[in-house]
Amino acid sequence: MAGAPGQESRNRSMPDNKYGKLFANHALYDYLLTHSYRPNVHLDELHQVTMKHRRAGMCSPPDSIPLLQLLVHLVNAKKIVEVGVFTGYTSLGMALALPEGGRIYACDISDEYPAVGRPSWKAAGVEDKIDLRIAPASETMDSFLQNGEEETFDMGFIDADKSGYDTYYEQLLKLLRPGGVIVVDNTLWDGSVTDPERQDPDTVAIRAINDKIFKDDRVTMCMLPVSDGVTIALKK
Numbered sequence: 001m002a003g004a005p006g007q008e009s010r011n012r013s014m015p016d017n018k019y020g021k022l023f024a025n026h027a028l029y030d031y032l033l034t035h036s037y038r039p040n041v042h043l044d045e046l047h048q049v050t051m052k053h054r055r056a057g058m059c060s061p062p063d064s065i066p067l068l069q070l071l072v073h074l075v076n077a078k079k080i081v082e083v084g085v086f087t088g089y090t091s092l093g094m095a096l097a098l099p100e101g102g103r104i105y106a107c108d109i110s111d112e113y114p115a116v117g118r119p120s121w122k123a124a125g126v127e128d129k130i131d132l133r134i135a136p137a138s139e140t141m142d143s144f145l146q147n148g149e150e151e152t153f154d155m156g157f158i159d160a161d162k163s164g165y166d167t168y169y170e171q172l173l174k175l176l177r178p179g180g181v182i183v184v185d186n187t188l189w190d191g192s193v194t195d196p197e198r199q200d201p202d203t204v205a206i207r208a209i210n211d212k213i214f215k216d217d218r219v220t221m222c223m224l225p226v227s228d229g230v231t232i233a234l235k236k
């Protein structure tokens, strides 16, 4: 992202990454990345650290970063809720695109994973833009609503426990101003959404939120084959 700290092109080689779940053709995925993801030293370092973590599979792949950063710019976001931080790879990506004074309220149930990413946030100079809220995300968002912060947020990113997606979506619809966007991750769920044998609670919850958003007149929406499937819902 032009102008963002550390965004200068160190070299064009990609960080070690798992391939986008939707891409069986790795050469094509590399092509997509080298024409979409602009290397950033801090993001690359955090991605490499995260890929060594025992829960590495929870981290979004790099193709999600340009999409999130573009959305931050498109909606002129200054106030974002992120539901599900892990090591904060996506938090860092969004923070790099935020203007001075912008904040990400980054919700996670534990500080264990975000602590891994904090040195990278600091090195990138965006630590102050990531306001960690350690509690169940629904409680954190309830507290925003109780504080009278309805319709004051510009963007929400849902990437946590799948059984909570419906609750998070409804809370974010209250918290976002009209014209704000909700980004929902994992909406193609590694292909499980079309597998009739997959009836586990997470897959059922993903199908339910996909059906709901598709029919929801409160938003204009689009499902994209980025990352593990990303749905963007713009609040009318």
Ligand SMILES: C[S@@+](CC[C@H](N)C(=O)[O-])C[C@H]1O[C@@H](n2cnc3c(N)ncnc32)[C@H](O)[C@@H]1O
Residues within 6 Å of the ligand: 058, 059, 060, 061, 083, 084, 085, 086, 087, 088, 089, 090, 091, 107, 108, 109, 110, 113, 135, 136, 137, 138, 159, 160, 161, 164
């Ligand atoms: C898929 S990871 C987030 C990945 C991150 N957005 C990224 O792409 O780098 C999901 C995170 O949600 C957190 N989580 C799970 N249940 C939660 C809850 N009820 N409230 C808040 N966070 C939760 C987990 O601790 C985990 O860090």
